Amino acid sequence: MTSQLSKQENLKYANPKKLAELGRSVADRLNVHPQVQWLESPHVQFFVHQNFLSDSDCAMLIDMIEANSQPSNLYKGTEREGYRTSDSCNVDIADPDIRRIDDSICDLMGLPNTHSEILQGQRYKAGQEFKDHHDFFHESEPYWKFEATNGGQRTWTAMVYLNEPEEGGATAFPQLEYQVEPRKGMLLTWNNMGLDGRPNLNTLHAGTPVIKGTKYIITKWFRFNRWKGRWFD
Ligand SMILES: O=C(O)CCC(=O)C(=O)O
Numbered sequence: 001m002t003s004q005l006s007k008q009e010n011l012k013y014a015n016p017k018k019l020a021e022l023g024r025s026v027a028d029r030l031n032v033h034p035q036v037q038w039l040e041s042p043h044v045q046f047f048v049h050q051n052f053l054s055d056s057d058c059a060m061l062i063d064m065i066e067a068n069s070q071p072s073n074l075y076k077g078t079e080r081e082g083y084r085t086s087d088s089c090n091v092d093i094a095d096p097d098i099r100r101i102d103d104s105i106c107d108l109m110g111l112p113n114t115h116s117e118i119l120q121g122q123r124y125k126a127g128q129e130f131k132d133h134h135d136f137f138h139e140s141e142p143y144w145k146f147e148a149t150n151g152g153q154r155t156w157t158a159m160v161y162l163n164e165p166e167e168g169g170a171t172a173f174p175q176l177e178y179q180v181e182p183r184k185g186m187l188l189t190w191n192n193m194g195l196d197g198r199p200n201l202n203t204l205h206a207g208t209p210v211i212k213g214t215k216y217i218i219t220k221w222f223r224f225n226r227w228k229g230r231w232f233d
């Protein structure tokens with residue numbers, strides 16, 4: 001199936017040259033940040049920041065997720081039984097604490113919050129998982145035509161672990177043969193585009209099943225253009 005967009009149109013929504021520049025500018029910023037560590041992958045621009053969120057912010061977000069979670073969605077038309085079994089919530093972006101946390105992630109990345117989706121909270125109970133997937137949009141899928149004009153390609157992902165489940169729940173990158181164990185307050189971020197500014201298949205990842213305890217995270221997806229789903233600007 002094709003994206004039904006002309007090559008020329010597609011450049012407005014996912015321009016490899018500009019996406020490569022964006023990747024470099026974020027990576028340059030993160031590389032000189034004293035608290036950010038580069039996870040040395042030649043294949044993916046990949047970083048962590050320990051203790052990005054305080055214990056009290058983690059606790060506040062967990063309470064919010066507990067109060068507002070609904071079963072997680074997969075993209076309409078791409079649903080597969082058992083693929084994403086966690087619960088999710090869109091946080092209340094009018095809440096000043098949420099705005100502060102949202103802004104602090106944008107500030108870390110050097111990306112405008114207008115070009116990002118609302119933070120999403122997720123809860124995985126024992127046995128729940130989010131199987132291998134890419135966060136970028138597959139430009140050959142029918143949904144691309146909508147997402148192209150709704151903010152364009154998903155560029156960087158930033159997620160923060162709000163707690164440490166007793167067992168399981170790592171974020172696994174099978175192509176990199178690498179997995180990140182949840183650490184309370186730790187932010188993990190990667191560029192879903194490659195150095196060439198095109199969707200990077202090496203970013204395939206999964207939230208592996210929680211075996212014991214519960215896992216809570218927040219995730220933020222940055223977009224190439226202004227995200228039209230935002231209602232508060
Ligand atoms: O739960 C995880 O560790 C990964 C979550 C994830 O991949 C996502 O929210 O896109």
Ligand SMILES: [Fe+2]
Pocket residue numbers: 133134135205
């Ligand atoms: Fe993901």
